[in-house]
Amino acid sequence: MRTDAATPPARVRPPRTRRRTHTACAAAFLLAVTALPASAAAAASDTTHVDGRLPSGATYMMDVPAHWNGTVLLFSHGYVSGPDNPAQDAADDATKALLLRDGYALIGSSYATTGWAVADAVPDQIDTLSAFTERFGAASRTVAWGRSYGGLVTTAIAERHPDRIDGSISLCGLVHGGVANWNNTLDPVFAIKTLLAPDSDVPLVNIADQTAADDAVSTLTSVVDSAQTTAEGRARIALAAALHNIPGWNQPTQTRPAAADWDAQQANQYEAVQGLLRTVAFNRRREAEVRAGGNMSWNTGVDYARLLGESSVRKEVTELYKKAGLSLRADLAALNRAPRISADPAAVAWMSSTSSFTGKLAKPQLSVHTIGDALVPVQTESALKRAVTAAGSAPLLRQAYTDNAGHCTFSPAEKLSALHTLEDRLTTGRWVGTDPESLNSRATKADPTTPTRYVPYRPTPYLRPYDLAHPADGR
Template structure:
């Protein structure tokens, strides 16, 4: 559609884009690769194959801590290559800022779509899709700008929304401090800067590392992991432990708990700065009830028995510990910008790995709950892949999800979304990468919060 456009200068690129007539784009035989900058300062990418099939995929990338902030228009190179071969146009922006940037991401993604339409003409179909934090952005687009898209696809997304995410991130950190560092004065919320956040994370990481050397400490780490629903197999490099190998299960969780502290402190501080204060609370939370709803509670009870430690006593200690209250204005900001009503007007397909420690698969239960309460359940389908890690989808699995959503858009009815049907689609799309869809039902999300039931969890 146009000659390949590559330039190190944004000014030169914009000049090229504004001087090359649309008729020239249609006459050329090369695929288009366009890079540009939006008025917000966000950059964007567009890749349009010569034989564009009329569908544009608006990709929302995951959380970027900065300072690097590249634009992305596909989740990975292998999937991107297959999509371009099949004729899809791929677009996506960097978002104007890094971090919890939903207030920039949504308008920047819509502006990228507008720029694409002005450049290449209207698409016959527009699908919003994204991974991880980009799944939250995608779901926000689906709720707030449904007139701009035909459907949405969330992959390993934060589809529980911002308030639920930060509440559930607070719980394991609160448990670790209470049980492993009870005499420390490290702050869990209202973090004034990244230096304070890093220092607090360092103190608690040291406490976790020390605890891992004893049976009592390992049991308590497992309890904290259970409050976040950290799975016992959560990285592709890990050996999948046997169903009753409690020690191996806890060892796998230990690594994930250490990694969670970055989100619990450094990423929290950045989000608090945007929200204007602490947007989370555990007032009124009964940690015994929270554990009872956890997908890994059996492991916790067994490790406590092995350690000769009273689980009831530790849960009572958590319930007696001084609680954390939220700043109402910060909660309101997070609710307004980053939580969901569940009201869908266009089809959404949401897919998750079952072994995700960072954004546990139970987030899908929170999405289902909100969508059902809003009366939109007919528009939502969910599926699960039997693999460990955050967003560790194969190219085949991602294309299978996309093609399933496309069938729904074409026919007006959902095709089969069982594991067998999805794996058949995956093999047909790319037989060189794994197809691991599985029948799965996630446990309830431990700390639900959505705009349909905003008081839940208080």
């Protein structure tokens, strides 16, 4: 069902008729109409769809089925760069169709800006929830959920606005927080430059502009490509990958290597390292540094031998170094001798205040991760558990894992299972059936057409856990 609205944003097709909609922010919220995705429309042709704009400039969207079950799901989307910044209210069309079928109301905003936008995203999401309540009435239950960077936004909402939600779900989220994220992103590129391009002047932090970012990507990508052609280079790429806990199986298109097939595992890591260089290490870092007002990462005081010793793939690195005839001890010593990088204290303080967590939960949270994630490694869940436990909130947190490769490659069934598990916790007041067998059973009931891959799993420690202390001195 279409809704009519005031003058819509220019990039939204105008509705056939118009009328003014008043909200708690008076005429600041402008509503418009667009067509539903085909899959969602097929699942719920009687859904009311609303597009709107917040006072911040962010757009939002809402989909409310006629048979609304009283629960609203506030979706936080992942990292977006570039000018195209649409609002999103579900992780994907297939999951959206199932949720509408089951009567859930779906809402979410675009965030006022793209990039590392948590300072905009959290208030925009809360304002979207307020706009929903003004238009459709109070929900009987509100669940915040998000994927990838949206998992960071969701966890920030859970910590800062527990009065507005009943519970939360993070899917493959950056639940280690911003400071830890950028420190952990620094380690692999530091190793690549130190061991494979020691004479390079590539800046790893304080990226001056887009040209500098592009040049850095080009230079280090070329270095890595060349290194991949030799046994010595492959061993060193594996070491760099290990410092980010990049697994040896990290894309659904990859054949899963045997446990001791070190060469195949390294080849898969090489692909992930290429992706890290092209996206996060320089381009996204530059954008985050602009927001933070400087460099928010450091590796002063870091013992890279210790980090490797705690890495999930240390055995592979050891074996590849043996095969190449290289001294791993010598390379680790070279990393520990290399000139270190210090952070800008003000930038660290900004990243801590906007993008890091205390671990203090007031409402239940279920955090779910794929075990083969190279972009946001599953070890981030160890960092979250450590913080939540230290804050005394452990009873409110549960974590679950799916046995598949890639970032956020959950099936619709797995996502609905997570939702139903959290709902059981909210209904009963206790966690019920968070074991893999129960999660898979719920998933199959929710959608028998897509995979169910929950497994018992315990991630190794996050490699920079002390970063969660959020030091403001930049070390």
